[in-house]
Amino acid sequence: MELDLEKHLAEAAASIEDAADLDALSEVDTALLGKKSAVTAAKRGLGDLEPDQRREMGGRLNEARATIEGLVASRRTELEAAARVVRLEAERMDLTEADRGRRLGHRHVVTQTWDRLEDLFVGMGYTVAEGPEIEDEWHNFGALNFPLGHPARDMYDTLYVDYGEPQSTLLRTHTSPVQIRVMEAGEPPFYSIMPGRVFRSDTADATHMPVFHQLEALVVDRDITFGDLAGTLEAFTTAYFGEGFTTRLRPSYFPFTEPSAEFDVQRPDGSWLELGGCGMVHPEVLRAGGLDPEEWSGFAFGFGLDRLALMRHGIDDLRELFRNDHRFLSQF
Numbered sequence: 001m002e003l004d005l006e007k008h009l010a011e012a013a014a015s016i017e018d019a020a021d022l023d024a025l026s027e028v029d030t031a032l033l034g035k036k037s038a039v040t041a042a043k044r045g046l047g048d049l050e051p052d053q054r055r056e057m058g059g060r061l062n063e064a065r066a067t068i069e070g071l072v073a074s075r076r077t078e079l080e081a082a083a084r085v086v087r088l089e090a091e092r093m094d095l096t097e098a099d100r101g102r103r104l105g106h107r108h109v110v111t112q113t114w115d116r117l118e119d120l121f122v123g124m125g126y127t128v129a130e131g132p133e134i135e136d137e138w139h140n141f142g143a144l145n146f147p148l149g150h151p152a153r154d155m156y157d158t159l160y161v162d163y164g165e166p167q168s169t170l171l172r173t174h175t176s177p178v179q180i181r182v183m184e185a186g187e188p189p190f191y192s193i194m195p196g197r198v199f200r201s202d203t204a205d206a207t208h209m210p211v212f213h214q215l216e217a218l219v220v221d222r223d224i225t226f227g228d229l230a231g232t233l234e235a236f237t238t239a240y241f242g243e244g245f246t247t248r249l250r251p252s253y254f255p256f257t258e259p260s261a262e263f264d265v266q267r268p269d270g271s272w273l274e275l276g277g278c279g280m281v282h283p284e285v286l287r288a289g290g291l292d293p294e295e296w297s298g299f300a301f302g303f304g305l306d307r308l309a310l311m312r313h314g315i316d317d318l319r320e321l322f323r324n325d326h327r328f329l330s331q332f
């Protein structure tokens with residue numbers, strides 16, 4: 001059978017062009033160049049021709065084959081490029097989408113308490129002050145009217161730092177040394193809060209941690225009375241806990257306040273939890289801070305911030321706050 005090469009090449013070019021994907025192209029390739037293709041059949045028929053014709057026809061068939069191979073190859077390059085674009089599009093990862101529906105992290109419940117208390121006191125006109133976690137003996141004890149060797153120093157299980165004279169440098173046991181730093185740094189009147197981390201060699205239990213947080217408050221102005229202290233405590237606990245929480249003041253002792261009291265909050269089960277200490281700033285402490293106790297008076301209080309969080313959220317074990325169990329912390 002005579003093969004009309006011109007026509008065959010035109011049809012081959014059209015079917016190659018029509019191949020929509022690589023699979024289709026591979027079928028077209030087999031049909032045009034495979035064992036059963038017209039070109040192969042024509043080549044097989046060359047033996048029946050005269051030598052001259054055979055040579056001429058053979059040459060044209062080889063050319064036709066090379067042309068078809070070239071067309072297939074360039075179509076394959078085109079289709080491969082298109083397939084790559086489709087694949088890249090399908091594999092493209094939208095990182096923002098991957099995160100959608102997942103819970104974002106949030107601040108720890110103690111940090112939330114800290115922030116909420118700062119907001120509350122700043123709203124009442126207080127400023128926020130800070131002091132060092134590694135303190136000297138003078139600020140943590142001496143200036144707060146704990147003379148050297150005074151048994152009241154044993155109220156705190158102090159962690160000393162191996163620096164300078166023995167027992168001269170320590171991890172602060174409370175935030176009260178910041179009271180002295182505030183008095184040293186400025187001029188009264190002072191309305192300041194001092195939140196921070198404190199350290200004691202206490203054994204961890206349901207209400208104690210060796211590292212915990214306190215929020216100290218210091219007010220120094222003219223004619224400050226115990227009534228101002230009680231009113232401030234009432235205002236802040238109502239604002240923080242909401243109505244319906246019962247609080248009480250109990251007489252107590254701190255070397256740096258006189259008179260002194262302890263402040264408790266009632267739990268839903270009726271039991272009381274000690275939240276902090278308070279009192280009128282001792283004249284010796286005002287003097288240590290460079291102030292004249294005849295001119296200035298003030299009150300101070302210091303609360304366990306972690307215990308505040310405990311009470312507010314109805315958590316019954318302080319250690320839960322620091323176990324870093326995501327299932328627990330994500331509730332708050």
Ligand code: FA5
Pocket residue numbers: 173174175176200202207208209210212213214216254257260274275276277278279300301302303304305306307
């Ligand atoms: C003091 O630390 C005084 N500086 C408080 C103060 C400030 C009194 C200003 C007067 C004027 P106290 O040792 O009681 O006091 O501790 C205060 C509060 O810290 C406690 O009521 C309690 O809420 C919290 N607290 C004490 N020890 C721990 C602990 N190991 N773990 C968690 N909270 C604690």
